[in-house]
Amino acid sequence: MAYGKDEFIVDCRKAMKTLDGDKARKSICTSMEKLLKNKTFIAENLGPDKEEGRHTVYRCEETGFNLLFHIFDSANGAPPHDHGTSWAVYGQAVGHTDMTEWVYDELDKNLVVSKEYRLKPGKAGIFPPNAIHSIQYTAGARFVRVTGVDLETVSRRVFDATTHEMRTQNSNGAGFTVER
Numbered sequence: 001m002a003y004g005k006d007e008f009i010v011d012c013r014k015a016m017k018t019l020d021g022d023k024a025r026k027s028i029c030t031s032m033e034k035l036l037k038n039k040t041f042i043a044e045n046l047g048p049d050k051e052e053g054r055h056t057v058y059r060c061e062e063t064g065f066n067l068l069f070h071i072f073d074s075a076n077g078a079p080p081h082d083h084g085t086s087w088a089v090y091g092q093a094v095g096h097t098d099m100t101e102w103v104y105d106e107l108d109k110n111l112v113v114s115k116e117y118r119l120k121p122g123k124a125g126i127f128p129p130n131a132i133h134s135i136q137y138t139a140g141a142r143f144v145r146v147t148g149v150d151l152e153t154v155s156r157r158v159f160d161a162t163t164h165e166m167r168t169q170n171s172n173g174a175g176f177t178v179e180r
């Protein structure tokens with residue numbers, strides 16, 4: 001039987017229950033790349049006819065991880081941000097996403113690029129807790145994402161790539177607190 005969404009969810013739950021931090025994320029990343037090989041899964045869940053937006057398709061009541069499908073019709077991106085104490089594994093299904101990883105110097109309040117690469121279809125990337133990245137994706141891009149918890153429940157940092165101003169998005173979703 002093809003490796004689909006249900007098999008992937010089972011493996012994510014197993015990784016969360018039996019492995020720690022980095023090892024769990026690495027396992028989920030490997031499973032994600034296995035899932036992205038399934039053309040039927042992509043056609044049925046991430047095809048050109050699917051509704052644009054960010055769709056949370058599964059939330060594990062037992063371990064807390066979330067599975068999301070991101071459907072984009074137009075090219076766009078997101079400024080440097082982290083996922084707070086949570087983490088994310090991004091898997092590219094269609095199109096590509098240019099990833100930029102950043103390091104924030106708390107003392108100088110300076111944001112510096114540490115790594116740049118293109119996430120191509122079939123590939124997945126790991127972003128550990130507090131890791132900062134920005135993304136730029138193509139028109140028609142689709143990606144699958146697993147987060148450690150529902151990101152709406154954690155406080156996250158968002159940066160202006162030019163001014164390096166840092167804002168904190170409150171976990172209650174009440175908006176941003178400007179830190180600088």
Ligand SMILES: [Fe+2]
Nearest residue numbers: 081082088133
């Ligand atoms: Fe992100």
